[in-house]
Amino acid sequence: MGTTIPIAVGYALALKRQGTGRVVAAFFGDGATEEGVFHESLNFAALHRLPVLFVCENNFLAIHTPIEKRWATRRLCERVRTYGIAAHQVPDSDVLAIRQLAADAIAAMRSGVSGPIFIECHTYRWREHVGPAEDYDAGYRSRDELLQWQVKDPLKRIRAKLDAAQVSMIEAEVEKEIAEAIDFAEGSPFPEPKELYTDVFAE
Numbered sequence: 001m002g003t004t005i006p007i008a009v010g011y012a013l014a015l016k017r018q019g020t021g022r023v024v025a026a027f028f029g030d031g032a033t034e035e036g037v038f039h040e041s042l043n044f045a046a047l048h049r050l051p052v053l054f055v056c057e058n059n060f061l062a063i064h065t066p067i068e069k070r071w072a073t074r075r076l077c078e079r080v081r082t083y084g085i086a087a088h089q090v091p092d093s094d095v096l097a098i099r100q101l102a103a104d105a106i107a108a109m110r111s112g113v114s115g116p117i118f119i120e121c122h123t124y125r126w127r128e129h130v131g132p133a134e135d136y137d138a139g140y141r142s143r144d145e146l147l148q149w150q151v152k153d154p155l156k157r158i159r160a161k162l163d164a165a166q167v168s169m170i171e172a173e174v175e176k177e178i179a180e181a182i183d184f185a186e187g188s189p190f191p192e193p194k195e196l197y198t199d200v201f202a203e
């Protein structure tokens with residue numbers, strides 16, 4: 001948890017030294033912002049004006065622990081700003097707003113006008129922490145909460161902006177991609193045991 005954050009910062013340092021004009025985006029949850037490395041990384045990235053877009057997907061849950069049992073205040077963007085990093089909050093899963101913020105942030109970092117930038121996107125986890133089942137009877141949240149977020153479902157909202165032909169074209173493409181992935185998985189041999197070590201150790 002939180003491991004993407006320092007890796008992104010280190011990579012951004014390398015990119016900046018190489019003068020590539022490239023930027024790095026790091027995605028992580030609200031739980032990850034409780035790790036010390038989050039704060040160390042923000043400070044380092046701000047100090048060296050590194051081109052990192054930090055994106056916190058705040059679903060108000062870390063496994064089964066809701067945010068009110070973990071955060072003394074919800075002022076995450078305010079905390080981030082104390083490091084000298086511009087921070088924006090998108091509270092309603094508006095994907096077009098997120099796209100615009102990200103595009104502006106990336107352009108500002110590429111041109112050197114800005115150091116790192118932070119976006120906090122509020123969202124919701126419909127299913128359990130890991131796996132496809134529902135867990136509304138587990139006692140840590142209510143189904144009412146889900147219903148409030150389903151109204152803001154970004155997929156439904158973006159779908160409503162498309163015409164029927166576009167929707168069926170996208171659906172057909174997605175169905176095809178899924179079918180091909182299943183065929184590929186079912187048609188592939190089992191990996192050799194030695195592949196357990198692939199990408200685990202550097203030679």
Ligand SMILES: Cc1ncc(C[n+]2csc(CCOP(=O)(O)OP(=O)(O)O)c2C)c(N)n1
Nearest residue numbers: 001002028029030031032033059061062063
């Ligand atoms: C350093 C560390 N501590 C604890 C865990 C166990 N753990 C796995 S996921 C998780 C919560 C993650 O919450 P969040 O960052 O909000 O991400 P989400 O799963 O909601 O996307 C925890 C505590 C871990 N993987 N790493």
